[in-house]
Amino acid sequence: MPEPSEFDTALKPTWCPGCGNFGMFTALKAALAELGWEKSGFAVFWGIGCHGNGADFYDVAGFHALHGRALPAATGFALTRPDMRTIVIAGDGDGYGLGLGHFVHSLRRNVEMTCITHNNQIYGLTTGQASPTTEHLMRTPSTPAGVLEEPVNPVGLALASGATFVARGFSGDVAHLTGLYTQALQHKGFALIDVFQPCVTWNKLNTHPWFRERVYKLEESGHDASDRQAAFELSMSTFHDMTCTPEECRVPIGVFFAEEGRPTYQDGLSQLDRPMWKHAQAPRDVAAMVEELG
Amino acid sequence: MQHAAFGTSAEVRIRLGGPAGFGIKAAGQTLARSFVRAGLSTFDLTEYPSLIKGGHNTYHLRVSPDELFSHVEPTDVLVALDRATVDLHLAELTDGAALVYDPATVDVSDLAPEGLCLVAVPFDDIVKEAGGAKIMRNVAALGAVLGHMDFPIEHLAESLRAQFAHKEPQVAEQNVAVATGGWEHARRNACEFPHTLAPIEGAPKRILVDGNEAVGLGALAAGIGFYAAYPMTPASSLLHFMATRAEKAGVIVKHPEDEIAAMNMVVGAAFGGTRAMCATSGGGFSLMVEALGLAGASESAVVVGLFTRPGPATGLPTWTEQSDLRFAIHAAQGEFPRVVLAPGDRADAFELTWRAFNLADVLQTPVILLGDTYLSDNRQSVTPFDTASVQVERGELQVEGDVEGYLRYKVTESGISPRVLPGVEGAQQIVNSYEHDERGWGSLGEDASTRAAQNEKRMRKLELARTIVPPARRYGPQEAEVSVICFGTTKQPVREAMRKLAAEGLAVNMLQVVTVWPFPADEVAAFLRGAKRTVCIEGNLTGQLQGLVREQCLMDVDESLRRFDGRPFSPEQVEMKLRGVAGRA
Ligand SMILES: Cc1ncc(C[n+]2csc(CCOP(=O)(O)OP(=O)(O)O)c2C)c(N)n1
Ligand code: SF4
Numbered sequence: 001m002p003e004p005s006e007f008d009t010a011l012k013p014t015w016c017p018g019c020g021n022f023g024m025f026t027a028l029k030a031a032l033a034e035l036g037w038e039k040s041g042f043a044v045f046w047g048i049g050c051h052g053n054g055a056d057f058y059d060v061a062g063f064h065a066l067h068g069r070a071l072p073a074a075t076g077f078a079l080t081r082p083d084m085r086t087i088v089i090a091g092d093g094d095g096y097g098l099g100l101g102h103f104v105h106s107l108r109r110n111v112e113m114t115c116i117t118h119n120n121q122i123y124g125l126t127t128g129q130a131s132p133t134t135e136h137l138m139r140t141p142s143t144p145a146g147v148l149e150e151p152v153n154p155v156g157l158a159l160a161s162g163a164t165f166v167a168r169g170f171s172g173d174v175a176h177l178t179g180l181y182t183q184a185l186q187h188k189g190f191a192l193i194d195v196f197q198p199c200v201t202w203n204k205l206n207t208h209p210w211f212r213e214r215v216y217k218l219e220e221s222g223h224d225a226s227d228r229q230a231a232f233e234l235s236m237s238t239f240h241d242m243t244c245t246p247e248e249c250r251v252p253i254g255v256f257f258a259e260e261g262r263p264t265y266q267d268g269l270s271q272l273d274r275p276m277w278k279h280a281q282a283p284r285d286v287a288a289m290v291e292e293l294g
Numbered sequence: 295m296q297h298a299a300f301g302t303s304a305e306v307r308i309r310l311g312g313p314a315g316f317g318i319k320a321a322g323q324t325l326a327r328s329f330v331r332a333g334l335s336t337f338d339l340t341e342y343p344s345l346i347k348g349g350h351n352t353y354h355l356r357v358s359p360d361e362l363f364s365h366v367e368p369t370d371v372l373v374a375l376d377r378a379t380v381d382l383h384l385a386e387l388t389d390g391a392a393l394v395y396d397p398a399t400v401d402v403s404d405l406a407p408e409g410l411c412l413v414a415v416p417f418d419d420i421v422k423e424a425g426g427a428k429i430m431r432n433v434a435a436l437g438a439v440l441g442h443m444d445f446p447i448e449h450l451a452e453s454l455r456a457q458f459a460h461k462e463p464q465v466a467e468q469n470v471a472v473a474t475g476g477w478e479h480a481r482r483n484a485c486e487f488p489h490t491l492a493p494i495e496g497a498p499k500r501i502l503v504d505g506n507e508a509v510g511l512g513a514l515a516a517g518i519g520f521y522a523a524y525p526m527t528p529a530s531s532l533l534h535f536m537a538t539r540a541e542k543a544g545v546i547v548k549h550p551e552d553e554i555a556a557m558n559m560v561v562g563a564a565f566g567g568t569r570a571m572c573a574t575s576g577g578g579f580s581l582m583v584e585a586l587g588l589a590g591a592s593e594s595a596v597v598v599g600l601f602t603r604p605g606p607a608t609g610l611p612t613w614t615e616q617s618d619l620r621f622a623i624h625a626a627q628g629e630f631p632r633v634v635l636a637p638g639d640r641a642d643a644f645e646l647t648w649r650a651f652n653l654a655d656v657l658q659t660p661v662i663l664l665g666d667t668y669l670s671d672n673r674q675s676v677t678p679f680d681t682a683s684v685q686v687e688r689g690e691l692q693v694e695g696d697v698e699g700y701l702r703y704k705v706t707e708s709g710i711s712p713r714v715l716p717g718v719e720g721a722q723q724i725v726n727s728y729e730h731d732e733r734g735w736g737s738l739g740e741d742a743s744t745r746a747a748q749n750e751k752r753m754r755k756l757e758l759a760r761t762i763v764p765p766a767r768r769y770g771p772q773e774a775e776v777s778v779i780c781f782g783t784t785k786q787p788v789r790e791a792m793r794k795l796a797a798e799g800l801a802v803n804m805l806q807v808v809t810v811w812p813f814p815a816d817e818v819a820a821f822l823r824g825a826k827r828t829v830c831i832e833g834n835l836t837g838q839l840q841g842l843v844r845e846q847c848l849m850d851v852d853e854s855l856r857r858f859d860g861r862p863f864s865p866e867q868v869e870m871k872l873r874g875v876a877g878r879a
Contacts (some may be wrong), residue, residue, distance in 0.1 A: 009735075011738075012736060014737065038719075039722050040719045040720075043565075043566075043716050045562070048727070053736070053737065054451075055736060056584055056724065059722060060722050061716040061721065061722035061723065062722070062723075062725070063565050063724070063725045064724055064725070064727055064728060065558065065561075065562075065588065065727055066584055067729055069554065069555075069558040069584075072550065072555040072556075072559045073561055075563035076522070076559030076560055077562040077566045078562075078718075079548065080520050080546055080568040081566040081568075081716070084716065084717050102551065102554065102555055160677075172573075190658065235332075237803045270541060271540060271546065272545075274544075275567070275568070276544075276545075276569075277567035277715065279544055279545070279569070280519065280568070280569040280651075280688065282517070283466065283515050283517060283648075283684040284515055284516075284518075284543065285684065286514050286679075286681055289511060289514065289539065290499075290501060291678065292680070293503050293507065294330070294501050
């Protein structure tokens with residue numbers, strides 16, 4: 001069984017001290033180690049942003065793809081390599097901005113893969129502009145008068161798009177997050193974990209203390225994760241007013257919804273009986289197909 | 295001055311015309327298939343607006359005992375399913391031509407039939423008599439065409455039986471009865487048909503294929519494992535072709551949310567070692583551009599079909615043009631090596647497609663197949679593709695074994711780095727859209743010398759590409775009065791014009807630039823230097839190929855012929871230009 005440290009490369013993470021990305025990095029390595037995943041058995045796809053810079057720090061087979069496009073790149077891989085597992089690491093700007101269409105379609109496709117979104121509610125790498133999950137009316141360099149849009153609700157959107165596994169984590173609780181990762185990584189279908197990951201440099205509203213005062217765990221609250229409707233209501237009731245006081249608003253973390261047994265996209269592909277590269281070991285015989293055109 | 299027509303006197307040109315939604319293309323293809331079964335050669339041209347119902351659709355079919363290179367303008371038999379067809383195409387009718395129509399629906403009483411044979415056939419009555427459905431009127435028309443030509447009905451009957459083989463037997467028999475009804479009716483017609491086209495017994499087998507089918511077969515032969523595409527004319531039929539064969543052939547075919555997803559999926563599949571391709575037209579390609587650069591930066595082996603229709607923006611969806619040459623060559627920011635291949639006909643399309651996969655793998659970079667609507671949409675009878683000649687070359691791809699010292703982006707003399715399949719133990723490294731070091735690390739790619747080394751390493755692959763890409767093709771005699779340079783499907787009407795002019799004593803030769811990038815500057819320059827009078831013929835407004843000749847060869851051609859009205863060049867138009875260039879108008 002691999003140790004978490006075996007997933008480190010020679011490069012030390014360059015995130016700002018105190019950044020929530022560290023907790024997510026630790027939790028994912030711990031989950032991979034706990035599950036005993038061999039490095040040859042999976043591939044990781046990153047979007048572009050501070051989250052994506054993690055590509056250099058994990059010793060895994062991976063693809064540091066385009067901003068917003070990690071999901072489709074990963075889908076091409078997942079649909080052709082049934083012998084390997086697929087992990088996507090996205091950002092909130094990346095995955096819920098440019099990549100929002102791919103997000104919805106990946107969910108309704110139920111492609112078997114795990115998608116971890118570093119949701120810091122801000123554009124980290126490009127110096128703090130508003131992201132699709134930035135709080136309404138928050139001031140940022142690109143919205144000096146405040147954001148005029150309501151934030152995207154990733155959990156609610158996922159549930160409405162037919163998600164079969166939706167969880168929310170907090171990078172400040174690594175042990176809890178590790179538990180969510182291990183569940184998600186074993187899910188047969190598309191698993192989303194939206195993780196609140198404070199950006200200590202640019203987001204002065206949704207900080208570590210802000211979350212610590214508000215998060216509570218769903219597994220301790222009696223939430224039934226097999227109830228999509230309950231999960232959906234929970235996602236709506238807690239999402240939209242986060243400027244409230246800790247007494248007024250509580251932020252649930254944990255598994256909102258999990259459903260096993262729904263066919264995955266891959267299940268529908270009877271031809272996916274081998275890694276698809278094997279079809280190119282020699283020319284395919286198309287003589288009969290050519291003949292048919294006579 | 296009036297010049298002789300194209301083709302021998304045995305050749306026949308048939309046009310079917312009518313409102314969209316009348317199944318005109320399908321009917322025409324049935325007719326083409328029956329001629330091919332009879333041992334003849336065909337070339338068809340479908341023209342239709344971007345509408346499902348309404349609007350004017352036509353299908354033009356050229357049939358000959360000789361090999362055909364392109365369509366031609368005139369028509370010998372016009373089948374008019376509406377009056378608009380008559381008015382739109384009357385001028386192109388040859389002496390002794392026939393107009394086949396149903397007097398119950400098309401009134402031609404105002405026409406003076408001098409030199410025109412009116413073949414009135416009650417399509418609907420014939421269909422009713424056979425107890426068929428109204429849509430079968432097309433089949434009655436096909437029968438009538440053959441009857442008037444004095445051509446046997448049996449090949450059409452065979453063709454109909456094959457087409458309806460999967461339905462209840464009475465469907466095929468009804469169709470045959472309707473065709474025979476039309477055939478018999480037209481044979482009663484008194485006027486003489488001036489062409490004598492007859493079946494050729496024991497002719498070598500030919501297949502009837504359009505460009506998209508040829509590309510699809512080439513991709514399948516090459517061992518494709520993943521095809522993704524978002525529908526866009528004229529590439530959509532390739533998606534359908536692949537989708538219907540996916541399960542049996544073992545290919546994953548995905549119609550995703552948009553072309554951005556399609557191209558990124560293809561890059562992801564290629565990362566997994568799978569031979570992967572997408573195809574689209576200019577609009578979709580515009581959306582793919584960033585991921586095309588991703589393939590260049592990450593050194594991913596992908597094949598992209600760019601089948602041009604007139605642009606910009608939505609343009610003319612169902613018409614043809616060659617205006618994406620520069621786009622294909624320059625698309626995406628930054629600099630990276632790419633290969634752009636431009637098939638000129640269906641045989642080219644098959645061969646260049648399977649070769650594209652080999653080039654992509656050997657060079658670890660994107661290869662673009664640059665086609666157009668004229669290629670994608672129209673069928674030509676050709677010698678069955680040489681499937682035995684297909685080879686699979688996967689280059690440096692290592693799928694198992696020892697990976698000691700593996701560096702995905704190792705700086706090498708050839709520019710080609712080792713590539714180990716993800717999943718091979720010990721080979722886990724990062725493939726990167728960021729500039730990167732040899733190990734794939736983006737943060738180390740910022741070093742100035744590393745950046746320069748990786749950039750140069752990648753571009754060295756273009757020099758290697760020059761030595762392995764398909765060469766330009768030369769047609770015609772070594773010595774000629776006029777020398778043509780062109781790319782893509784323009785080759786077809788040019789060949790047709792060359793053949794006619796050669797028979798009339800005007801020698802023309804032609805260089806088809808097959809690999810348009812890297813541009814074969816030496817071959818083009820040598821061709822131009824050895825020429826008397828030169829002309830560049832291309833289907834765009836600004837002379838994109840001619841511009842490349844100037845830029846890459848520091849030479850120019852004497853004249854140019856360009857077409858940009860959405861229509862393909864006709865051999866008649868090319869012939870006139872070539873006569874002009876030769877000073878023999
Ligand atoms: C097509 C494109 N547009 C813009 C950018 C610039 N860009 C890089 S990262 C980024 C946003 C980063 O925010 P987020 O996705 O939330 O990631 P974070 O840095 O917060 O982890 C942007 C806009 C890009 N790389 N590509
Ligand atoms: S900018 Fe924000 S998200 Fe990026 S590393 Fe720094 S703290 Fe983390």
